[in-house]
Structure formats: C-alpha cells, structure tokens
Amino acid sequence: MTAGQGTRVVVRPAGAERETLFVALLCLAILLAAGTAVGLRTRAPEAVATQAWQVDARDGLTAAEQGINADLRVAADDIAFALEGGGVPTPEELAEDALPPFARDATTAGRGGHAWSLVPAADGFAAWLGRSAAPDAAGSLLLRIATEDRAVSVWLDRSADAAVPGLSDEALIAAGWKEVVSSYDASVTRGHAHDR
Template identity: 45%
Template sequence: MSRAQVIRPAGAGHETLYVLLTSLLIVVLAAAVVSLRGERVDEVAIAAHQLDARRDLNAAEQGIYTDLRVAFDEILLLREENAATPSVQALADKGFPPFVVDASSASRGGHQWQWLEAGAYLGQSADRQVSGSFLMIVPQASDAQADVWLRRDGAGSTPAVLDADSLIAAGWQQIATHYDAGVTRQHRH
C-alpha cells in the first residue's frame, strides 16, 4: 500500500511582506539620495526692460541674436586688423549672417542693416510679424561683450545716445542671456 504524504506550502504571506518592505526601503533610500543630491533650480530674475534669450524670443529672433553674437567676435577681429569697425557692406561681403542678404535673412524678417556713428549696428525689420528690429552696441573695449537690444514695434526711432536709460525710454528691450545647469547640462558638484 502506498501512502501519499501531503506537504502543505509555507505561508506566502511572510514572503510577500518581506518583498514589500524591501521595495519600500529601496524607494525611501532613493528619495533621500535624490533630495540630498538634487540641484536646486534657481530662476535668474531679469529686469522689466530685458528679454530672456531662451524664453522670450521667437525662433527667427533667436537665430538673429545667435548670428549677432558670433558676428561680434569677427567684428572685433576685423576692427583690430583694420583699426576701424567694419561697415555693414564689408560684413556682408565676407558672408557674415545676419548682415548678408540671403534666403535665411529673408525668412527671419528681411532686416536692413546700417552702422550708426554712435557705435552700433541697427537692423530694421521689414516684417515685424516675423521678427523685431535689432540694435547691437559695439563696445570700445576689445574684452567687453556686445549689448544687443530688440524692439518689436515700429514706432519711434533710435536715440542719439545709446545708453540703457535712453534705449529703455525709446521702447527698446535688452536681450539677456543666462547660462545655468539647466541650459548647459553641466553639473557642478
């Protein structure tokens, strides 16, 4: 006669409890590590007369602004070589955007560039629905940065004195660029 022995399974309740407690411990530890090592997102406040280059400009304006920043380095080199700030025509002849007239400049507002004797390049937009007018003030010092301003409406004119107060009073807005970890993807610990 054969005998069958019945073996009852061990209770699965204890195993489930241990798995849940281990999972909870892992989640709590991960949350603690993230809260201790996470970076704070500090928004850089900009003044009322400024525009953030990343958030406040449309695609065409961002493209022109980027072109102006790149062209500024070339302008400084040409000014050092020739002992004079290059003309708009000289920059266009060398193919420097946004001064050169091509399909890209037409799609970005068709700006008409001119050199102002006060020390700035003025690009008046032909299509204000696409982009506003730009003003890039070229500093006298070769180690200083260009100051770029934008005006989206067509009213008024450029002041004879290109200081911040005069430009603000005339309706121009300064373009501010702030690089932080969220933009540059660099983590400094």
C-alpha cells in the same frame, strides 16, 4: 575503534548566511551615506529673474529673432577683432565677408528682411542696427559692442518705427528697446513665448 573501521567526520557546508548578511548591511550603509550626502549638497538652481526691460532669448523671441540673435552673437567675435584693429566695419563690409545676418541670403526675407546700418558711435559703444521690414516676423535688432572691453549686447524693438536715440542702457530702455538675455533654468529646456 577497530581496525578497518573508518572514522566518520561530518563536514557541514560553509554557511554563507552570515557573510551575505554582513555584505548586505555594508551595501545598505553605503547607499544611505551616499544618499544623505547627495541630499545635503543638492540645492535648487537659482532662477534669475528677467527685468522688465529685458527679454529672454530662449522663450521671449520668435524663431526668426532667435536665429538673428544667434547670428549676431557669432558675428560679434569677428566684429570685435576688427574693432581691435581700429576700424569699425560697415554692414556692407560685413555682408561682403558673407557674415550672417548682414549678408542677404535665402533666409533674409523670412526672418524679417532687415536693413542693416551703422549707428554713429556714442557712449563708448559701436553699434549696428537692423531695421525690420516685417516686425510681425521679427522686430528690429541692435548689436552693441563696448569699445573698451568688447562686451556684447543685443537689443530688440518690435515697434514699426524703432529709433536709436543713444547707445547707453538708459537711452535704449527709455526708447522702448529690450535687452536680449539668456537665463537658463535647468528644469526647463524650452518654454512658450510670453508677452510678445
């Protein structure tokens, strides 16, 4: 080299091809591992079969029955509290407390016009019977609360002459009552009414 002449250095641009390839392969490996883990751990939800003496609250009740069922389940908390105090509230007392569905309001007639009565305690249960004045809109409903553990169940009878021969499951089933149960399937949010 002579003085005054510069050295020419060729600098090649940094190649991002290799780094990009490694990052893409790493992302692909992570996605495959995550997909495999999710696929292996996912199980189909177990569907609980409704028994012949049960009716699903989601798709086996009319709209009026669904409303009354919801009201009864909410009212059961207040009633259970009263039972702990040793008293069994009458439908009249529950209506005075404006507790649906015992309180008569604008929706009562449209939801079957139920007449509520206290069923004599038997078989370790306290119960309240709502006889329907319009069984085609809503059947008769029975709220049953166990006196020992406060377990709540709601029963439905769509016949015009609903009778309560006893409060045990066996007595109610033999008389044609159906227990209202809630069995939820994650794949279905709302079904059609069956076997009404």
